[in-house]
Amino acid sequence: MSPLLELIRITRRFGNLTALSEVSLRVNTGEVFGILGENGAGKSTLMHLLAGALQPNSGQILLEGQKVVISSPRRAFELGIGMVYQHFKLVGTQTGMENLALFAPGGWWRGVSAEVRQTADRWRRELNWNVEMHRPVERLSVSEQQRIEIIKALSLGGRLLILDEPTAALTPAQVDSLLSTVRQLAERGLTVLLVSHKLAEIKSVCDRIMILRQGRMTLEAAADDVSTSEIITAMIGKDISLPTAARAPQGGRSVLELEHAEPKHRGRHSFGRDRSVLKAASLRVNAGEIAGICGVEGSGQIELSAILTGETDAAGRLVIDGIPLTKFGARRHLKDIGVIPADRQKEGLILPWSIHNNLALKAHDRRPFSRWGILRRRGWSDHHERIKRQFDIRAGDLRMPVVGLSGGNQQKVIVARELELKPGFLLAINPTRGLDVGAAAFVMQQMLTARDGGMGILLIHDDLDELLRLSDRLYVMYAGHLYETPWPDATRRQIGAWMLGNELESLRSGPRGDDGFRDRRNGPVQP
Amino acid sequence: MFLLEIIFTVGGCALAAGAVLILLALMGFPPGHILELWYRGAVADRYALADTLTKACPLLLTGLAAAITFRAGVFNIGAQGQLLVGAAMAVAMSTRLLSPHTPPLPGITMCLFAGAGAGAAWGLLASLLELWRKVPVVLSTILLNFTALYAVKILLHSYLQAHGTSAPQSSQIPPHFCLPVMMKYTSLHIGVLIAAAVAMVAEFVQVMTVFGFQTTAIGLNEAASRLVGIPVAARQIQAMLIGAGCAGLAGAIQILGVAHFMTAKIGNYGYAGIAVALLGRLDPMGVAVAALFFGALDAGAQRAEESSIGLPHETSNIIKAVIILAMLIIGAWSMRRTLRSGLWQQRNTETGDGA
Amino acid sequence: MTIPTNSRTNPTRQSHRSVYPFFVLITLAFFLTGTPVVQGRVFRMAFICSGSITDGGWNQDGRDAAVKVAKALHAKLSVLEHVTPIRATSIMRDFCRRHYGLIIGHGYEFLVPATQVARMTTHTRFAISGADKVEPGVTTMNFDLTQPSYELGALAAMISRTGKIGFIGGEAIPSVEACYKGFKAGARAVNPKIRVAQAYTSWDQVGLSKTQAQAFIQQGIDVIYQNVDAASQGVFEAVKSANRRHPGHPVYVFGCNGNQNNNPTCSRYTLASAVIRLDRAFMHVAILAKAGKLKAGVINETMANHVCIVVLNPKLLGRVITPAMEHRLVVIRKHLLAAK
CATH class of the missing domain: 3.40.50.2300 (Response regulator)
Structure with missing residues (x-):
């Protein structure tokens, strides 16, 4: 079998940094090829080279044995290379069909032509996907958007489909469906390049895998021939053991009580937004425990965190650290709790500011960092240097802008800032999203340490593995309702079922009474 | 980094001025002569410098008004309206409300505070509209500019109108309520010193205080500031009060220091202040330099206009506009550069040698 | 709206110090530069108006009349347009310092500034058009249509x-x-x-x-x-x-x-x-001013003259x-x- 795609000694430099160094690879037709690597290993550079967004400094790209220059994304399309980025490149206000038409070979000005429609319908039939193509994309779920992206890539005459972290935003069931689609495509003779850092998925679906580390290829093998530990070693150089939560002592005082909370939507505020799905949420977090919330994306997690951070006004009762908040949306409590927001760049950091200032963002108006409203910057340096060592923030100079840090180090800055004040309650939303294995493990370890120090943590997380590993108690969120599970006395299969809305009758909505909390480890809870 | 920025800014100004000079040369105005007149009008002697300082004074205050609010993420385009209201309040205070027997010092102080307070109240109106009814500040402040203009016109026809005339102008400010002039044959009043002091305080507040830290944080990332517990709405309203107060003070100082009476035509200092703030990169000291620069531009332009070559009045405004364009281009360019260099560093740290 | 944000990246004290020498320089310049000498015996007159001198009406007519008068009297003429009442005061003060013989303020709004500046000078005459009030030291031309x-x-x-x-x-x-x-x-x-x-x-x-x-x-x-x-x-x-x-x-x-x-x-x-007929009115005051005979008071410009x-x-x-x-x-x- 002749290789469909061949890269020969590709090198790409940025300034004096070599992002890719003499990488060679062969991908055969009809193969699913996995590319693994930590953040910054060169995965995205490699993909950008194939998608025409970047040019190599040296080396050759051969497509079906012929040398090609992929000078632009459009050229990549013409060559049959379809790319699906992790963050979709769709126009939110246009329908799926219109998004396809934007990139149609004839030009966007033809609009949704019969040709575009036929191609799209053909792929929809073949993949057996029932995707709504005539609604604005922004109203669709993430997985539907992804399907539109894939159809877009395929209908551009795709011979080679590149998927960048395709499962990052999907639920387990959706992941399974996507992976089987990938296999299906490969059997039809299409070649798929899968970029991910989820080992299990890669191993299960790929024929061959390649691992990049610091711009070099460290491993290329058939997927069945390598063990997980070999892969991890090739990726990060050493064997990282993921931390396992030691169960915390139970029955502390409650640091967060939420009773029948739901967004209070007034007409003018709900205009143009999705209607809230969250209904009468009740939950409770005790000191010294991590309460996890799992659920399919869009089950109400966003609304719940918006209520907790005071972003939306809410009806119900909220007690933090024993102090009831009389008016939701007042936000005064934010000074006293910790928040690790979902989007670290948009909600967590002030990117152009120095690391110093970002670390001081929460504590700057307390003594000794300021007095009488005047900042005492001299005191900051030592303190921040100590934090930097303690939280292993890898930065040369604390005065440099935080935008220059890697994702993992940026997240560490936020974690350090929020944990260092030792708040009674911490709200963490996807705290390890997009981090490499090492940084994720570090962040998780820090949260466990904080928990052992008596902090109550509410963890809303996409990654079920990590969530289960960290949580002492677990809530399932489904269609806006919160259910407490008997975790750890439940199986993963059960949890998966609950997340998808099955067998929920065995759970009761909201927290059980105090007795329930005390006794939860003694046996399964009766419905 | 910072030095580079100064060089770019100064270079941009020079380029803009040069471009306009070339344009003027093509129109038949001798550029050498223009430059000489400019020099004589703006910096050559102490009268010229005094003129520059006098002209820079209101620009400094309205520039601060824009800078302080922009920094906090409040796009207050309403300095003009706040200035008008402040001026009218100062006139009302000095000619109507205060007894003419008030001693000068408390009288002037009260007039200035009344002007600043009225400006702040006018700005607060926009802030409250946003707080209560979600009216964007950009819109409400622009509209309130016109509201202020016509309200002042009505006042100048009624309550504030000088006795014995039907012209829309106020009575003269009693001489002992006028700001003392520091140099004969000029209008160099002590308001210039007040403005300089305000700029210094603003600088201190911005760099050294919790308030400055928080407002800057809000302007750069409102969501993040909210999540760390900074009282965003309160800080924004406070910034608006301070900024609008500066604009009101500018109006009061112009009336008490230079004009000594009021008509509705008070000059576009409020709008020019936005340009000054942008040129000064929203930094009080930068605003001071920018205001001096604009003051010098105006003083020089006036000399060139009145001279025999009769440079068009619009020249200095054209130069200012071109400078702002150049600044925006440079700003966009250097922001992109910063981001790109940031990305490089990111790769560096991630490949392990960043520590 | 795009706001240049770069200097906001490092709100440290250090970065601001580099502009301080600039202010010192200004202050020094203020005390080091001398007082200019006004030379020449030519009669100078200034014309200031609040609108545009190309408006095809009141302001342009005024400017044209002033130019005509200056040419006839061999006077040096300075024209400033778009003068707000606020600017007027300092402009008039500056003209006084430079020994202008006559300042024509073309509009009632220049009356108050002229009155204020008139107090500090003896050699400059002020003629304000379109005003009807009597103010000390100022000649007003009351155009009565x-x-x-x-x-x-x-x-x-x-x-x-x-x-x-x-x-x-x-x-x-x-x-x-x-x-x-x-x-x-x-x-x-x-x-x-x-x-x-x-x-x-x-x-x-x-x-x-x-x-x-x-x-x-x-x-x-x-x-x-x-x-x-x-x-x-x-x-x-x-x-x-x-x-x-x-x-x-x-x-x-x-x-x-x-x-x-x-x-x-x-x-x-x-x-x-x-x-x-502004040229007629201006010529009248300019001749008197040049001869040093222009009196303060109202000149009623009517059909009669x-x-x-x-x-x-x-x-x-x-x-x-x-x-x-x-x-x-x-x-x-x-x-x-x-x-x-």
Whole structure:
């Protein structure tokens, strides 16, 4: 079998940094090829080279044995290379069909032509996907958007489909469906390049895998021939053991009580937004425990965190650290709790500011960092240097802008800032999203340490593995309702079922009474 | 980094001025002569410098008004309206409300505070509209500019109108309520010193205080500031009060220091202040330099206009506009550069040698 | 909105220090630079106005008159336009310092600044046009268009078929209101039942004055007297289009301040203009000032000293303005002058 795609000694430099160094690879037709690597290993550079967004400094790209220059994304399309980025490149206000038409070979000005429609319908039939193509994309779920992206890539005459972290935003069931689609495509003779850092998925679906580390290829093998530990070693150089939560002592005082909370939507505020799905949420977090919330994306997690951070006004009762908040949306409590927001760049950091200032963002108006409203910057340096060592923030100079840090180090800055004040309650939303294995493990370890120090943590997380590993108690969120599970006395299969809305009758909505909390480890809870 | 920025800014100004000079040369105005007149009008002697300082004074205050609010993420385009209201309040205070027997010092102080307070109240109106009814500040402040203009016109026809005339102008400010002039044959009043002091305080507040830290944080990332517990709405309203107060003070100082009476035509200092703030990169000291620069531009332009070559009045405004364009281009360019260099560093740290 | 944010990246004290030497430099310069010497014995005069010197009306006429006077007297002339009352004070102070002999402030708003500056000088004379108040040290030229307006009002009443005429002013200031009063009185003298509408718009917003004129025309007004300077273009355009639409119902307009009979838009429908001969008035004060004989006080510039006059449009003489009307106007003018 002749290789469909061949890269020969590709090198790409940025300034004096070599992002890719003499990488060679062969991908055969009809193969699913996995590319693994930590953040910054060169995965995205490699993909950008194939998608025409970047040019190599040296080396050759051969497509079906012929040398090609992929000078632009459009050229990549013409060559049959379809790319699906992790963050979709769709126009939110246009329908799926219109998004396809934007990139149609004839030009966007033809609009949704019969040709575009036929191609799209053909792929929809073949993949057996029932995707709504005539609604604005922004109203669709993430997985539907992804399907539109894939159809877009395929209908551009795709011979080679590149998927960048395709499962990052999907639920387990959706992941399974996507992976089987990938296999299906490969059997039809299409070649798929899968970029991910989820080992299990890669191993299960790929024929061959390649691992990049610091711009070099460290491993290329058939997927069945390598063990997980070999892969991890090739990726990060050493064997990282993921931390396992030691169960915390139970029955502390409650640091967060939420009773029948739901967004209070007034007409003018709900205009143009999705209607809230969250209904009468009740939950409770005790000191010294991590309460996890799992659920399919869009089950109400966003609304719940918006209520907790005071972003939306809410009806119900909220007690933090024993102090009831009389008016939701007042936000005064934010000074006293910790928040690790979902989007670290948009909600967590002030990117152009120095690391110093970002670390001081929460504590700057307390003594000794300021007095009488005047900042005492001299005191900051030592303190921040100590934090930097303690939280292993890898930065040369604390005065440099935080935008220059890697994702993992940026997240560490936020974690350090929020944990260092030792708040009674911490709200963490996807705290390890997009981090490499090492940084994720570090962040998780820090949260466990904080928990052992008596902090109550509410963890809303996409990654079920990590969530289960960290949580002492677990809530399932489904269609806006919160259910407490008997975790750890439940199986993963059960949890998966609950997340998808099955067998929920065995759970009761909201927290059980105090007795329930005390006794939860003694046996399964009766419905 | 910072030095580079100064060089770019100064270079941009020079380029803009040069471009306009070339344009003027093509129109038949001798550029050498223009430059000489400019020099004589703006910096050559102490009268010229005094003129520059006098002209820079209101620009400094309205520039601060824009800078302080922009920094906090409040796009207050309403300095003009706040200035008008402040001026009218100062006139009302000095000619109507205060007894003419008030001693000068408390009288002037009260007039200035009344002007600043009225400006702040006018700005607060926009802030409250946003707080209560979600009216964007950009819109409400622009509209309130016109509201202020016509309200002042009505006042100048009624309550504030000088006795014995039907012209829309106020009575003269009693001489002992006028700001003392520091140099004969000029209008160099002590308001210039007040403005300089305000700029210094603003600088201190911005760099050294919790308030400055928080407002800057809000302007750069409102969501993040909210999540760390900074009282965003309160800080924004406070910034608006301070900024609008500066604009009101500018109006009061112009009336008490230079004009000594009021008509509705008070000059576009409020709008020019936005340009000054942008040129000064929203930094009080930068605003001071920018205001001096604009003051010098105006003083020089006036000399060139009145001279025999009769440079068009619009020249200095054209130069200012071109400078702002150049600044925006440079700003966009250097922001992109910063981001790109940031990305490089990111790769560096991630490949392990960043520590 | 794009805001340059770069300097905000490092709000540390250090970064600001680099501009401090700049301020020191300014302060030093202030004390090191000397006082300039004013040389030359040539007579200098300045002309300042609050609008644009290309407005085709009040300000441009003033500038042209000042240039004419300066040329005749071999004087050095400085012209400044767009001068706000605030700027006026410091500008006048500066002219005083540089020994200007005469400052013409072209508009009532320069009266107060002139009064203030006049206190500190003996060698500079101030002549303010369009003001009627007596202030120490200042000569005011009170252009009184009441009589010419009276005459125009009479003509309007003779011409109007609908019995409705209108007045549009740029601003409700004394000199403009005087025009309205004269206009009304003149019209009533001819036709006691005539209805005279008045409106005040703006000096420079062409659209506004056009809308106003259109509104007048819709109300049945068929003679419009406008005193809106640069915005007169709008009135002319409204009149032009009204006449094109309904040729049977002609609408006429009067010019003001300058001679607007030859305006390119609708000179066929411009009956006459109330003209202020600024060159005459300026020449009078400039000669006195040069000789050091200009006294403070009000100079009433009226029909009597041939400064404020009516110029009929020769194109319409004999056609629209019949010889009988012309004759009647002459009689009215004689009465006016005799009454004075």
